[in-house]
Amino acid sequence: MSVPEAEIIVKDLHKAFGDRKILRGVSVYAERGSTVAVMGGSGTGKSVLLKHLVGLIEPDAGEIWVQGKRVDQLNRSDLNELRLRIGYLFQGGALFDSMTVEENLDFVLRRHSKLSRRERIEQIHEAIAWVNLPHAAEQYPAEMSGGQKKRIALARAIILRPDILLCDEPTTGLDPASVRTVSDLIMRLRAERGITTIAITHDLLCAEIIADHGIFLSRGRVLAEGTLDELRSSEHPELQAFFG
Amino acid sequence: MTYTLEQVGAIAAFAGTFFGQLFRRPFEGRELIRQMDETGSKSLLLVLITGCSIGIVLSMQSRGTLARFGAEAVLPNMLALSVVKEIGPVITSLVLAGRLGAGIAAELGSMRVTEQIDALEVAALQPFKYLVVTRVLACVVMFPLLTIACDVVALLGGYAESLLSSDLDYRLFVDQAFSSLRLSDVLFSTAKTSVFGFLVSIVGCYSGYYVRGGTREVGQAAMRAVVIGSLLVLVADVLMVRLSLILFGG
Ligand SMILES: Nc1ncnc2c1ncn2[C@@H]1O[C@H](COP(=O)(O)OP(=O)(O)OP(=O)(O)O)[C@@H](O)[C@H]1O
Ligand SMILES: [Mg+2]
Numbered sequence: 001m002s003v004p005e006a007e008i009i010v011k012d013l014h015k016a017f018g019d020r021k022i023l024r025g026v027s028v029y030a031e032r033g034s035t036v037a038v039m040g041g042s043g044t045g046k047s048v049l050l051k052h053l054v055g056l057i058e059p060d061a062g063e064i065w066v067q068g069k070r071v072d073q074l075n076r077s078d079l080n081e082l083r084l085r086i087g088y089l090f091q092g093g094a095l096f097d098s099m100t101v102e103e104n105l106d107f108v109l110r111r112h113s114k115l116s117r118r119e120r121i122e123q124i125h126e127a128i129a130w131v132n133l134p135h136a137a138e139q140y141p142a143e144m145s146g147g148q149k150k151r152i153a154l155a156r157a158i159i160l161r162p163d164i165l166l167c168d169e170p171t172t173g174l175d176p177a178s179v180r181t182v183s184d185l186i187m188r189l190r191a192e193r194g195i196t197t198i199a200i201t202h203d204l205l206c207a208e209i210i211a212d213h214g215i216f217l218s219r220g221r222v223l224a225e226g227t228l229d230e231l232r233s234s235e236h237p238e239l240q241a242f243f244g
Numbered sequence: 245m246t247y248t249l250e251q252v253g254a255i256a257a258f259a260g261t262f263f264g265q266l267f268r269r270p271f272e273g274r275e276l277i278r279q280m281d282e283t284g285s286k287s288l289l290l291v292l293i294t295g296c297s298i299g300i301v302l303s304m305q306s307r308g309t310l311a312r313f314g315a316e317a318v319l320p321n322m323l324a325l326s327v328v329k330e331i332g333p334v335i336t337s338l339v340l341a342g343r344l345g346a347g348i349a350a351e352l353g354s355m356r357v358t359e360q361i362d363a364l365e366v367a368a369l370q371p372f373k374y375l376v377v378t379r380v381l382a383c384v385v386m387f388p389l390l391t392i393a394c395d396v397v398a399l400l401g402g403y404a405e406s407l408l409s410s411d412l413d414y415r416l417f418v419d420q421a422f423s424s425l426r427l428s429d430v431l432f433s434t435a436k437t438s439v440f441g442f443l444v445s446i447v448g449c450y451s452g453y454y455v456r457g458g459t460r461e462v463g464q465a466a467m468r469a470v471v472i473g474s475l476l477v478l479v480a481d482v483l484m485v486r487l488s489l490i491l492f493g494g
Contacts, residue, residue: 054366080368094363096355108367111270 006065007032007164007196008053013062015048022048024220025062028198030213035190035197037207037228039242040217046200047091049217050166053198054086055079066164084112087157091168091200093149095141101128101152102137105159112160127155132181147174151182158189165189167199171206183209204243216242251472258450262380265373272378279382287343287390294339295394298331299323299401307409317420320412323402324421329433332395334481337387337440341473345448348379349469352452353462361453376453380445387441388434395434428492436484443480444473 010028014021022045030036038046051057052064055071064071069082096104105124109115115123128136131151141149150170157165170186171179183206189195190210201207207214208228215225216239224234232243303323310316352375355361364371399421406412451469455461 051362056362056365080370083366083368086366088363088366090359090363092358094359096360096363097358107369111369112367 005032006030007034007067008198009063009065010049010052011063011065013049013052013064014060015045015052015057016060022220023059026217026220026222028215028222030196030198032196033190033194034212035186035199035210037211037214038198038200038217039202039207039214039231040223041238041242044217045220046217047168050088050168050198050200053166054083054088084160085162086164086166087160087162089150089153089157089165089167089170091172093141093146093153095149095153095156097141099140100137101133101139101141101144104141104152105156108156108159123159127159128152131155131185147178150174151178151185154182154185158195161193163195165195165197165199167197167201169200169202171201171203176205179203179205180209182206186210255447255450255472258453259446261372262377262446265370265377268373270370270373272374275374275378276381279378280386283344283379283382283386284389286347287340287386288393290339290343291336291390291394292397294335295332295397296401298335298394299327299398299403300405302326302331302398303402303405307406319406320402320417320420321424324399325424327398327402328395328425329429330485332398333391333433333437333440334477336391336394337437337444337477337481338474340383340387340390340441341444341477342470344383345444345469345473346466348445348448349452350462350466352376352449353455353465354452354459356453356455357458357462372453376449379449380442383441383445384438385441387437387444391434391437426492429488432488432492436481436488439480439484440477443476447473447476 006029008028008030010026013023013026015023026045026049028036028038028049038049040046048057052059053066053071055074059072062072066082067085069078071079071082074082095101096107099107102121102124105127106120109120109123113120125134125137128134131154133148133151133155136144136148136152141152144152150173154167154170157167165186167186171182174182186197186199187210190197197210199206199210211228213225214228214231216223216231218238224231224236224239231239234240303319306319306322307316310319310322352361355375361371361375364374403412403414403417406417448469451465451472452462455465
């Protein structure tokens with residue numbers, strides 16, 4: 001038995017934009033190789049929380065630790081080094097629209113690996129086959145559906161084989177079959193590569209498939225946390241409304 | 245007023261970041277070339293049409309005035325002087341402030357609101373270098389080249405217009421046109437558009453890079469880039485003409 005190691009720790013995070021307090025003391029803990037689902041209503045600061053983990057937003061107060069490093073105090077080059085260990089799936093996909101799918105993935109690989117062009121193309125095709133879009137290489141993001149973009153964005157997020165995957169609503173806007181596909185992909189990543197995942201999701205089906213721990217945010221605080229069953233059986237009206 | 249001062253300060257800080265990043269690795273050579281190509285090819289036709297019409301109109305309008313003083317013969321000199329020293333550089337830069345300033349602001353703005361800039365940041369791809377430094381350098385290089393194109397076409401247009409009213413020999417036209425220009429004037433007037441290019445692109449990048457919100461804000465950013473960019477071109481022109489008078493005399 002190995003002792004569980006903390007891959008991600010967020011301690012008492014506070015963040016306000018102007019005088020709008022978005023996060024008011026959020027703490028999150030993710031063990032290496034675990035999957036944590038962050039749930040909660042729209043506008044409660046879930047995306048803001050996730051962006052803190054990669055240093056896109058700086059906290060007003062609190063600590064953010066990723067792989068033993070204090071993200072909010074790293075200098076630029078150390079932060080960039082850490083970022084390479086993290087794959088980030090943005091809420092809207094955030095594919096580079098001026099580039100084809102292949103170029104989107106190659107852009108990241110070319111800059112951060114020493115692979116030859118042939119090896120990179122091989123990896124890219126492997127990655128897009130992995131998200132079930134093997135023929136998308138030459139397409140531009142504008143030519144793809146929302147669900148396809150999400151899957152390509154997932155492929156881009158994991159192309160550097162990160163240790164950590166942060167997903168902002170990986171399944172929103174997908175049909176139930178695609179929700180299953182994407183959720184299964186996230187599970188496979190964990191099984192095959194031992195990736196630690198934090199996923200924001202509104203989607204119960206997705207949460208049920210991937211999460212071994214759930215966190216429910218409300219008005220900038222953690223309202224409840226535990227296994228999905230624990231959350232589901234909570235008496236709190238907000239949770240009951242969420243889980244229907 | 246405080247808002248304006250804040251804006252000026254923020255743009256200056258942005259320009260400061262540009263210089264801070266300019267000499268750091270990685271140098272985005274490939275992207276720089278792509279941007280120069282885009283900048284040139286996107287605006288060449290516009291600049292040529294502008295130049296041609298300036299040349300024709302200037303020639304038409306001046307002929308009458310000069311004739312009244314019996315000085316019709318100096319038309320080529322006058323045309324060359326006004327186009328190369330002032331009208332070419334300024335009009336080209338203003339047209340480009342509209343075309344490129346708005347384009348840059350809209351492009352970066354939509355990349356910002358769709359989180360593409362964040363995506364570059366998170367992938368450690370240094371968006372400021374990749375997006376801003378390349379675009380600004382491209383404008384610094386391309387503004388003078390496009391200005392030269394504008395000048396040449398304006399003189400051709402002026403010559404073509406003159407042909408309609410008199411059969412002026414082109415060699416005479418060229419000789420006369422160039423006799424009044426000093427090399428230092430030509431070089432300075434053309435090179436100063438590098439400064440205009442810098443201002444226009446820095447303002448365009450700044451407006452787009454920090455957009456927050458959605459499509460409406462992107463549109464506003466593009467509009468602001470054009471307004472501020474054009475104003476800066478005009479103000480900088482006054483300052484630089486003054487400087488050139490000090491350096492090279494009238
Ligand atoms: N950079 C920013 N500057 C100012 N306000 C911001 C910024 N980012 C987010 N906000 C505000 O913070 C609040 C929380 O945003 P966030 O995107 O985290 O919500 P969310 O929980 O992800 O919601 P959704 O489920 O709709 O994605 C929103 O009201 C948003 O307007
Ligand atoms: Mg969100």
